[in-house]
Amino acid sequence: MIRLILPAQLRALARVGSVEVELRIEGQATQRSVLDALEAQYPALRGLLRDHVSQRRRPLLRFFACQEDLSHEPPDAPLPQAVASGVEPLIVVAAIAGG
Amino acid sequence: MNSVRVLVGTQKCAFVLTSDGKRQRWELSSPHFVGWEIYHLTGSIADPNRLYASQYNSWFGQLIQRSNDGGETWEPVGNRFVLEGGIGNYEGYDGTPQAWEFKRIWHLEPSLTDPDTIYSGAEDAALFRSTDGGQNWKEFRGLRAHHSARRWQPGRTAMCLHTILLDPTNARRFFIAVMAAGVFRTDDAGETWCAINRGLKSQYIADPNAEVGHCVHSIKMHRTRPHVLFMQKHWDVMRSDNAGDSWQEVSGNLPSDFGFAIAVHAHEPETIYVVPIKSESEHFPPEAKLRVYRSRTGGYEWEPLTKGLPQNDCYVNVLRGAMGVDSLDPCGIYFGTTGGEVYASADGGDTWMLIAQRLPPIVSVEAQTLP
Numbered sequence: 001m002i003r004l005i006l007p008a009q010l011r012a013l014a015r016v017g018s019v020e021v022e023l024r025i026e027g028q029a030t031q032r033s034v035l036d037a038l039e040a041q042y043p044a045l046r047g048l049l050r051d052h053v054s055q056r057r058r059p060l061l062r063f064f065a066c067q068e069d070l071s072h073e074p075p076d077a078p079l080p081q082a083v084a085s086g087v088e089p090l091i092v093v094a095a096i097a098g099g
Numbered sequence: 100m101n102s103v104r105v106l107v108g109t110q111k112c113a114f115v116l117t118s119d120g121k122r123q124r125w126e127l128s129s130p131h132f133v134g135w136e137i138y139h140l141t142g143s144i145a146d147p148n149r150l151y152a153s154q155y156n157s158w159f160g161q162l163i164q165r166s167n168d169g170g171e172t173w174e175p176v177g178n179r180f181v182l183e184g185g186i187g188n189y190e191g192y193d194g195t196p197q198a199w200e201f202k203r204i205w206h207l208e209p210s211l212t213d214p215d216t217i218y219s220g221a222e223d224a225a226l227f228r229s230t231d232g233g234q235n236w237k238e239f240r241g242l243r244a245h246h247s248a249r250r251w252q253p254g255r256t257a258m259c260l261h262t263i264l265l266d267p268t269n270a271r272r273f274f275i276a277v278m279a280a281g282v283f284r285t286d287d288a289g290e291t292w293c294a295i296n297r298g299l300k301s302q303y304i305a306d307p308n309a310e311v312g313h314c315v316h317s318i319k320m321h322r323t324r325p326h327v328l329f330m331q332k333h334w335d336v337m338r339s340d341n342a343g344d345s346w347q348e349v350s351g352n353l354p355s356d357f358g359f360a361i362a363v364h365a366h367e368p369e370t371i372y373v374v375p376i377k378s379e380s381e382h383f384p385p386e387a388k389l390r391v392y393r394s395r396t397g398g399y400e401w402e403p404l405t406k407g408l409p410q411n412d413c414y415v416n417v418l419r420g421a422m423g424v425d426s427l428d429p430c431g432i433y434f435g436t437t438g439g440e441v442y443a444s445a446d447g448g449d450t451w452m453l454i455a456q457r458l459p460p461i462v463s464v465e466a467q468t469l470p
Contacts, residue, residue, distance in 0.1 A: 013162075046179070048159040053181055058160060060157055
């Protein structure tokens with residue numbers, strides 16, 4: 001089970017009451033497979049973390065885990081084992097910008 | 100007894116104001132969509148409880164929200180806006196070709212007859228339609244395929260499609276306006292388009308007969324006379340009596356013919372309203388007096404409406420989408436300011452009252468008349 005922490009606005013939109021959401025991933029845990037699972041479980045979030053067409057991460061969002069910035073990792077790169085095993089969460093951080 | 104619902108989109112959330120038909124006591128809802136820019140909040144004429152909102156922020160992009168109960172509850176619907184290919188580029192600020200890109204939705208225009216059909220105007224300028232209540236969107240490719248599109252340029256704010264008017268007498272005709280290109284009309288339900296900007300004069304364009312490049316801020320029509328269009332342009336208030344084939348200036352005695360919003364009285368097709376704004380850069384009312392100007396003659400002759408509006412130290416703006424009318428008798432007029440105030444007149448503009456204040460800067464105001 002993958003643990004994912006979303007920004008508060010996305011939690012509100014998805015009507016998630018807890019800080020973390022848990023996602024079951026088939027196959028290898030990657031940024032792409034996590035987002036695929038997230039969007040399948042919460043359709044309201046489609047297109048909000050990554051562009052519908054290009055599938056690129058939105059510029060003002062970052063992905064962190066295990067105290068590392070994974071934002072520039074390829075979407076199909078394996079996530080750290082601690083994330084894949086559910087020991088550590090994958091964290092989506094919205095830039096503190098814009099007022 | 101009738102009642103009125105005023106839909107307010109702001110830079111940080113949306114509100115719904117409600118009143119009975121007297122329009123003297125108003126109730127302000129709690130904020131909806133907190134933390135999001137609401138470019139437009141509007142309702143269906145075919146089903147007034149069907150509302151749509153364009154919700155955006157720079158972190159997460161575009162959302163469309165839909166309500167089936169007059170704004171009590173909302174649900175996100177489709178936000179997949181894909182531009183059709185094969186159009187080419189447009190010319191950017193630096194003269195280099197720019198690829199078209201979907202950025203956000205500025206305007207939503209529900210069908211006049213079907214609550215599930217809605218049109219949307221995008222930045223970069225493009226027109227979309229959904230026929231399933233906002234779940235799926237398809238672009239009208241023909242608009243961006245217009246031969247002038249490569250010469251459309253962004254204004255200071257954006258190159259966006261900000262106005263959509265549907266002809267109530269002809270389902271195949273609609274009008275759109277693009278900043279800073281001008282007005283376009285289709286007579287074949289969006290397949291092909293013609294630029295309808297003859298008569299517009301824009302001092303910053305070298306060619307006095309330029310087909311496009313005009314900074315149109317808003318256009319409106321009266322439902323009984325859809326061939327008569329009224330326009331607030333960057334400078335100049337204009338009208339057309341032939342569905343946009345030609346335009347003439349009707350600024351008359353306005354203290355400034357710069358402005359953004361324009362409205363048409365619900366029952367008097369020749370009665371129109373504007374809010375003059377000072378110059379291009381200051382963007383507040385002349386003499387710091389907030390005045391709505393009314394013409395009962397379709398332009399040319401204007402009278403200031405001031406009762407109930409601040410007449411000193413007022414430095415707000417009224418944006419292009421921030422003025423609406425209800426259809427009660429007397430007609431109600433509503434507008435919102437960048438200072439977060441909503442003003443209402445229940446007597447066609449003769450007197451005004453402040454019905455909400457201290458809101459975030461207001462982007463859009465729409466009024467619904469409910470049975």
